[in-house]
Amino acid sequence: MTDLNRISAEEYKSSEKLPVIIVLDDVRSAYNVGSIFRTADAFRVEAIYICGISARPPHKDISKTALGATESVQWQYIANVLDAASGLRQNGYRIYAIEQAEGSISLGDFQPEKGSKIALIFGHEVFGVKEELLKMSDGCIEIPQFGTKHSFNVAISAGIVLWELSRNLNTPAFPPSR
Secondary structure, rough: OOOOOOOOOHHHHHHEEEEEEEEEEEEOOOHHHHHHHHHHOOOEEEEEEEEOOOOOOOOOHHHHOOOOEEEEOOOEEEEOOHHHHHHHOOEEEEEEEOOOOOEEEHHOOOOOHHHHHHEEEEOEOOEEOOHHHHHHHEEEEEOOOOOOOOOOOHHHHHHHHHHHHHHHHHHOOOOOOO
8 A cells, every 4th residue: 555655544534535425326236336436435535325226335246346445435325316416405515417418518518616516426327317316406417428339337437527527626635637
């Protein structure tokens, strides 16, 4: 860990976090959930909210891909995603669905307000983000794609979006990349 310039689990828990909460709604693959935990650890997100049918720790398939990140990343289970989104809004979070939808914002064009708190909604691997959740979101962010497929794996999407947000939020713990 020292050679890689990594912080300890104790340091992680007290470190500044990216002002982002990931909301997983009906993500059916425990491997995807585990991978998102690992990515959330890498970008030091505030928390993961697990909703609906999504697998939650402790689960052997999550552990296999999370590699211990379920111990570092704060998480909670909230059965109803609409309740989770309402609570986030009440706590000052801007809510963005990661979805291909009419009027969506291209990820490269998304410019969060400095100091804003963001909740990112990732939906079911086949059906995406629920319509009623799209309606209560502040917007949809779409990842540009140029091949024959029309979607990324949800865990890959989380990595792409978190990378871009970590570069654009410019918090003291996450200075702009060179």
